[in-house]
Amino acid sequence: MLTAEIIAVGSELLTPRSRDTNSHYLTEELNAIGIRVVMKTVAGDTEEYLEHAVRGAMDRTPVVITTGGLGPTEDDITRKVVSTVTRRPLVLDDDILNGLKRRFASRGIDMPVNNARQALVPTGADPLSNPAGTAPGLWIEDESNTVILLPGPPAELKSIFERECRPRLIRKSGPAVLVRRVYRTTGLPESTVDQHIAPIYSQYTNPETTLLARPGQVDVHLAAHGKTEAEAEALLSELGARIEDELGEHVFATDLREMEEVVGLYLIMKRATISVAESCTGGLVAERLTRVPGSSRYFTTGLVTYSNASKVDLVGIPPLLVQMGGAVSREVAVNLAESVRRREGTTIGVGVTGVAGPDGGSEDKPVGTVHIAVAGPDSTEHREFLFPGSRERVRWQSSQAALDMVRRLLATF
């Protein structure tokens, strides 16, 4: 399978807040024609570093794409550096120069002298015309490497890539495609997921398997390549089916849907409605459910019963229950779920109460203790959790577990 590296050039890309969106675009485009991106580099406008980066990439990888550094100013160094590394002296390309002059003339402007720099190309480089800007792209090919220089402005880069690069790269990569699938799981730590599936996926080099953990979630990514999409998809399906089988109901999505979207789809499919009474999550369960466009079809009401008084007044938790067992208990969670369900007349009611921290923990109920209940038409499920981590993580994991319990209940409808 053909591989590529992307080198983004520009000191501004090394500041804290810049985002290299070009490399995301290129990765997607390259993957779609069966070329895998194996490394990405961001280099500033310093010749020495960029030289290092280009040389390293050419040593490792057949296709090297640079973005940026093709402008008309002193600190646009990509042409010069690539010329040095490939040992192709810069020469003036008359066609490019005339094109630049015409471009400025058509706007009634004399071409600034600086722009002539954009007509310098490494000997033997093939210009890639840029209808959207002044800097043409460049295509340099020898026995071992294809080096492609693209301008940094996204609109220019995209138009050159689509018109000039994609067709040539398709011819190079031959009939190969890369397809991806993700299995999103919840309820198991990353190491446990891996213990389950490593014996399966390690039998395959194609598809490649990668695990990615977030709080309350482990995503299993598969990437398969094949001569045709059908061939690659078949490989994905074979391994995918085995992984899904092994992980069972822990898998909540086989695409990039979030848990709240999956729950929303179930609610619509089962014609069910939902209401929530939550304490330690402070509105997060309701907020996640209502992130989904169209959630008014199934979500009616959320109660954030943060104070004990509001648990009593709003949901009708018996005051004695809160006084005796404390607000964090199985009984309060069940009562929250059943009361909000009854009060709002929904198919499902959710109750969450716990200790999110950092304060408020005790020996009995340390920070991270969370009780979650989900009430349905026939019965109420309850689970107690002890979540690790910060307040934010405890709250997030609680919301994830609550939504997952709803998903599992709906699956039985």
Add this chain to the structure above:
Amino acid sequence: MLTAEIIAVGSELLTPRSRDTNSHYLTEELNAIGIRVVMKTVAGDTEEYLEHAVRGAMDRTPVVITTGGLGPTEDDITRKVVSTVTRRPLVLDDDILNGLKRRFASRGIDMPVNNARQALVPTGADPLSNPAGTAPGLWIEDESNTVILLPGPPAELKSIFERECRPRLIRKSGPAVLVRRVYRTTGLPESTVDQHIAPIYSQYTNPETTLLARPGQVDVHLAAHGKTEAEAEALLSELGARIEDELGEHVFATDLREMEEVVGLYLIMKRATISVAESCTGGLVAERLTRVPGSSRYFTTGLVTYSNASKVDLVGIPPLLVQMGGAVSREVAVNLAESVRRREGTTIGVGVTGVAGPDGGSEDKPVGTVHIAVAGPDSTEHREFLFPGSRERVRWQSSQAALDMVRRLLATF
């Protein structure tokens, strides 16, 4: 000036949609202590490529930080690769192993065998304790390089960097200091903020001024360097005072506090309490208020009145009001704020109703129309907004505006 490179490890970072937020965080932190980032690399989980990347970075640059690839699975290769490149064989660190065992034991789980891998360290590496997760960071230092291995999950990376790396790196970077200050503003678009303050900040090259816009918020960042912290701080204070003066009450924080934290501080200072009745924000206002540790001191109750029925039943909005003017109106917002305030007996009540989209807009009330009311002891403020952007952005900007109205009301107490 000391320089650093960042190498992000993980095949998922080479897929089209991933974002390497860790490198942004690290760049910001490194800049703040006078260390410049000169190159960034993203490498997959392939030993050969990562070896190339680590070797290249160590050749070029004194400080090399890797993120990710320290997990317990087969494809977590950072430890192994760094051990190869630095020629420091992997050895089992008993302290780390025992820490891992304790961590699992405290959650009542037997440690999966795989996790023992996380106790392997290159000979002579200094473990950096990770209170937020299982993988410790590692610090390897020889004559020419400092190589720092950090785990990929952002919360873990941040906690290790702040506790362990920042103090050590400050000692290495020596007496040149870079200090930063941020003025967080809300209620003005980025271009308006810039129009106001560009005539001021453009008179200074030190501090450097950068504007950063997020939905509902524009942050003005100042960075000053000096021989001593006092010298740099004096430079910051001079420009900072002029900027704050110009932007007035739009500035809600002069540090990295979020709006909900600022509102929380005001509520405590003014001994006030708050409750919320929200519709289009779906719980986001309550969720943000309760993100703050200790928010139970002032937050009592949130009502997410998503359906019209729940607006009527729960808050007592007159049914005629919803039928006549629709649920998105000044009257409903005011009624939500005043009713929840009265019902819950809090100092302040907040009401939010609007059209978050993508559907539900009309010519009269296009997507982004949001009415917000804040009821206090003496009066109720109302504002109507038309927020641009996606559902997520409309909801976020609504929550920001609601919290800002609370902040401004509390300032008059």
